[in-house]
Amino acid sequence: MSTSETKPRGKMNNAFDPSAAQRLSPASRRMIERRTKLLGPAYRLFYEEPVHFVRGERCRLWDEEGNEYLDAYNNVVSVGHAHPHVVEAVHRQMQTLCTHTRYLQEGVLDYAEDLLATLTGPVGDGHAMFTCTGSEANDLALRIAKHRTGNRGVIVTSEAYHGNSDQTAAFSPALGDNAPLGTWVRRVPTPDSYRIPREGMAQWFADHVRAQIRDLERHGEGVAALVVDSLFSSDGIYAEPVDLLGPAVEALHEAGGLFIADEVQCGFARSGEQMWGYQRHHVAPDIVTMGKPMGNGYPVAGIAVTHDAVAEFGHDMRYFNTFGGNTVAIAAAQATFDVIRDENLLDNARTVGEVIRAGLAELGERHEAIGDVRGAGLYLGVELVGDRDTKSPDPALATAVVNGLRERRVLISATGADGNVLKIRPPLVFDTKDADRLLSALAAVLKATARR
Numbered sequence: 001m002s003t004s005e006t007k008p009r010g011k012m013n014n015a016f017d018p019s020a021a022q023r024l025s026p027a028s029r030r031m032i033e034r035r036t037k038l039l040g041p042a043y044r045l046f047y048e049e050p051v052h053f054v055r056g057e058r059c060r061l062w063d064e065e066g067n068e069y070l071d072a073y074n075n076v077v078s079v080g081h082a083h084p085h086v087v088e089a090v091h092r093q094m095q096t097l098c099t100h101t102r103y104l105q106e107g108v109l110d111y112a113e114d115l116l117a118t119l120t121g122p123v124g125d126g127h128a129m130f131t132c133t134g135s136e137a138n139d140l141a142l143r144i145a146k147h148r149t150g151n152r153g154v155i156v157t158s159e160a161y162h163g164n165s166d167q168t169a170a171f172s173p174a175l176g177d178n179a180p181l182g183t184w185v186r187r188v189p190t191p192d193s194y195r196i197p198r199e200g201m202a203q204w205f206a207d208h209v210r211a212q213i214r215d216l217e218r219h220g221e222g223v224a225a226l227v228v229d230s231l232f233s234s235d236g237i238y239a240e241p242v243d244l245l246g247p248a249v250e251a252l253h254e255a256g257g258l259f260i261a262d263e264v265q266c267g268f269a270r271s272g273e274q275m276w277g278y279q280r281h282h283v284a285p286d287i288v289t290m291g292k293p294m295g296n297g298y299p300v301a302g303i304a305v306t307h308d309a310v311a312e313f314g315h316d317m318r319y320f321n322t323f324g325g326n327t328v329a330i331a332a333a334q335a336t337f338d339v340i341r342d343e344n345l346l347d348n349a350r351t352v353g354e355v356i357r358a359g360l361a362e363l364g365e366r367h368e369a370i371g372d373v374r375g376a377g378l379y380l381g382v383e384l385v386g387d388r389d390t391k392s393p394d395p396a397l398a399t400a401v402v403n404g405l406r407e408r409r410v411l412i413s414a415t416g417a418d419g420n421v422l423k424i425r426p427p428l429v430f431d432t433k434d435a436d437r438l439l440s441a442l443a444a445v446l447k448a449t450a451r452r
Contacts, residue, residue, distance in 0.1 A: 016049075048399075048406075057080070057081050059429060060081070071411050071426060072411055072412050073426065074425075075270065075292055079293075079428060080427045086339065089332065090328060092331070098326055100321075100325070101326070102320065108327075115128055119288060119304055125307070126305050127305055129310075130324040131291075131301045133163075134163060135163030136301060137264065138163045138168045138260070138289050140303055142168070142225060145258040145260065147312060147316070148258060149258065152221045154171045154224060155185075155209060155216075155225070155226045155227070156187055156227050156228075157187065158417070159416065171185045186212035187212075192238065198241045222256070225258045225287075229266055230245065230262075231265065231270070234415055235416065235417070236381060236417065242281050261289070262289050265379075265425075268294065269345050270428070271377040273376055276288065286309045289303050300324075300333045352434075367446045369385060369397055371383045371391055375424075378424075384397045384398045395414075404448060405442065408445065412424050413425075424438070
């Protein structure tokens with residue numbers, strides 16, 4: 001392998017190091033060599049010892065040797081791997097018809113009606129537009145915001161991730177120092193509830209937003225949008241305080257900008273409290289973007305947008321997406337929506353999330369390395385530190401824990417600016433037995449790493 005392949009650049013938590021491939025099995029080495037040759041150097045693998053999965057069901061995955069793993073990471077299959085209702089809906093629609101939104105079809109209208117009914121604020125009385133990915137959704141949202149405001153400036157949090165298209169990568173600092181940000185992008189600090197007092201944090205956050213608005217105006221850009229993932233997933237998972245966003249959105253609207261709530265990771269019942277993450281903050285977005293879990297693995301995404309925000313764009317532009325909103329994609333989305341509703345997965349996320357959080361807090365009483373436990377529903381972060389007094393991040397320990405869990409066939413990942421926050425984000429069908437297995441494995445790994 002070349003130097004560029006053995007020393008990949010760019011930020012990547014929990015990544016496989018290609019230079020360590022020699023200690024893997026011959027079969028794994030051969031597959032990695034084929035992957036490098038065929039897919040190129042930009043792709044990354046998870047874990048020090050990558051896994052080859054061949055089958056999944058609910059919260060379980062099986063590798064090529066038949067070993068079973070507990071999936072506590074994948075939110076894309078939000079209602080569980082291979083959910084029969086979604087599989088059947090996609091299969092039935094694929095057998096019947098697959099075509100786009102330039103023909104009349106009832107399915108997309110029924111789904112849009114169901115989707116918009118879950119959204120609060122003016123956006124719930126607005127419109128749905130469909131794409132294939134969350135990156136496309138955020139790209140479209142920003143196009144609309146720029147057209148509506150006549151400005152270019154975008155404000156994001158310091159470690160945000162909003163996509164990998166050319167435009168969305170330009171306002172996704174989580175991609176790392178080698179991925180350039182747009183000159184029209186400004187960052188505000190992560191609302192780090194572990195290190196910053198929660199009292200007054202909303203005003204602190206709004207003051208930073210106002211400062212960046214002024215800087216954009218000074219440089220002739222103006223502000224088009226503030227884009228926020230309301231669980232601050234890539235920043236390190238910060239669910240509190242829930243009064244954080246109100247003053248910032250008010251400042252943004254005063255300056256003529258639009259608030260884009262990026263729900264790609266935190267939406268669709270993930271928080272266990274509300275269907276959408278922004279609803280926990282009691283704010284009214286102009287645009288809501290959604291993706292990842294929307295079709296339980298089928299590539300479908302989209303936005304909800306107020307009529308005011310999109311009216312001029314719709315008059316001046318023609319929007320068409322060949323695959324966005326196609327009949328099969330909508331069948332997948334509708335089936336996933338139905339499962340979330342009919343299996344009461346919002347409540348499941350809340351109750352099982354509480355079990356996991358209580359177990360994590362108990363582990364924190366026994367392990368000094370756990371500095372903070374936070375999150376909402378089935379999206380939880382565990383911050384690992386080298387010293388509780390200084391709150392110094394310990395990314396090496398996080399890597400050891402993530403890989404230690406993988407050895408015990410439990411899958412999670414890590415996030416945050418320093419990669420020291422354990423990222424627990426299982427399918428919404430995760431149950432209390434799954435939670436017990438996760439907590440038992442984590443306890444064993446923490447005990448083992450403490451001995452080292």
